[in-house]
Amino acid sequence: MKLYEMRDRQSFGFSAENPSGSKGGGTRGGDCEKLRPCIDIQPGETVTLCETQGPGMITHMWFTGYIGHSFILRAYWDGLEEPSVEAPVSAFFGCAYDENFADRDGNYPVLNSAMVLVAPGRGYNCYWEMPFHKSCKITMENRGAQAQTLFYMISGWHGAIPENSGYFHAAYRQEHPVQKGRSYTVIDGIKGKGCFVGLSLAAGMNGHNTCWVEGEAKMYLDGDRYPTMNYTGTEDYFGGAYAFGNDVYQHRYQTFSGLYTGLYAILGDTSDTYNHQKRFLLYRWHVKDPVYFDSDFRMVLDNLGWTGPRYDDYTTVAYWYLESPAPTPVKLPEDGEMVMK
Known part of the structure; x- marks a missing residue:
């Protein structure tokens, strides 16, 4: 879209000041x-943050205050009773290790991409476009044991959208740890016509950490027995090379945050301190290279190092568009199972 082109649209913004x-x-x-x-959300309470009729588009969401895994973000399109977006708010914004407020250098982790921005002070910003034909509802549930505060702004516009506009979906998965010798499932059970547009990954190292990024990313399209999209390694899938610098020259993982991919934060002790887990936060947005499918899609990610299969902690959120809104194909773990310190 060219900003100087005039459109028949009416902007809206949902916030605590204009609920x-x-x-x-x-x-x-x-x-x-x-x-x-801001608002307070009580334990067990679900608050509707945005509810509006279509057609229209969500263009930006911003959250701060409590932004941990006990807050569950959900989005419902066109009156569907089950959510098409369901994830802990922290993981949705690529920050699943939400109890860590400093990276290895003592700074706030900053994710600085085109689609998601995690700004210093934990300001969560989402720029994924989310069209809807009939209606949109966005909620936040507090699954924790105490009341928490939320600041928020959800903005967009009402107006005509193309008839072939798909619906945004997102789903959370975790394995703590990944079963050794088995691929980690990023997402499975997606049915219908659509396109896969990315994922965020939080990886916590278990055992010796000489290298953890040998695992291949594999995508299975439309009944594939073998993957159609087969990347050569984890760091390669996320746009890097040679273990993000750990294999060559400096022999040290180096962070980066680009428009569409990045290893944006390393958390924990970077020395070989006994029994201290190192954690990595990564993202990959398929904006310039969306992965299209006609009937079904699934993706797996091997957890593999130089010495063979590993058993690290993997946490992901997958993002995709579908021709019709559908419930997320993954059930959330219990709140207590998501604690990652």
């Missing part, structure tokens, strides 16, 4: 006066 998202529905406070900048 209805209605035109002129924001604060009645005066200049420099905050009346309701």
Whole structure:
């Protein structure tokens, strides 16, 4: 879209100050006066953050406050009773190790991509476009044991969308640890016509960590017995090479954060301190190279090192578009099973 082209669209924004998202529905406070900048969500409570009729498009979501794994983000399209997006808010934004606030250098981890931005201070931003034909509902559930505060802004527009617009989907998976000798399933059970557009990965090392990135990424399309998309290694799939620098010259993993891929954070002790888990946060957006399928899709990622199969902790969120809205094909673990310190 060219910004200077005039469109028949009406912008909306849902926030604590304008929970209805209605035109002129924001604060009645005066200049420099905050009346309701945030909300509290009680244990076991689900709050509807955005509910509006279509057609239209969600273009940006921003969250801060409590942004840990006990908050579950869900999105429902066109009146579907089950969510097409369901993930802990931290993992959805590529920050599944949400209890770690400093990277190996003592800084906030910063994910600086075109589709997701995790800014210093834990500001979560999402720029995935999410069209809807009839309706949109976005909720946040608190599965924790205590009340938590949420600041939020969900913005978009009402107006005509192309008839062939697909629906955004996202689903969470974890294996703590990955079963040694078996591929980790990023996503399975996707049915229908669509395109896969990326994933975020949190990897926690178990055992000796000379190298953990030998595992291949494999994508199976439309009934494939063998993968159609077969990458050569984990670091290669995420756009890097030679263990992101650990194999050559400096012999040290180096972070990077690009428009569409990155190893944006390394957490934990980087020495060989006994029994101290190292953690890596990565993302790969298939914006310029979407993976299209007609009937079904699944993806696996090997957990493999120089010495053979590993048993690391893997956590992912997969993102895709489908021709019709569908429930996520994965069931969330219990809240207590998601704790990753």
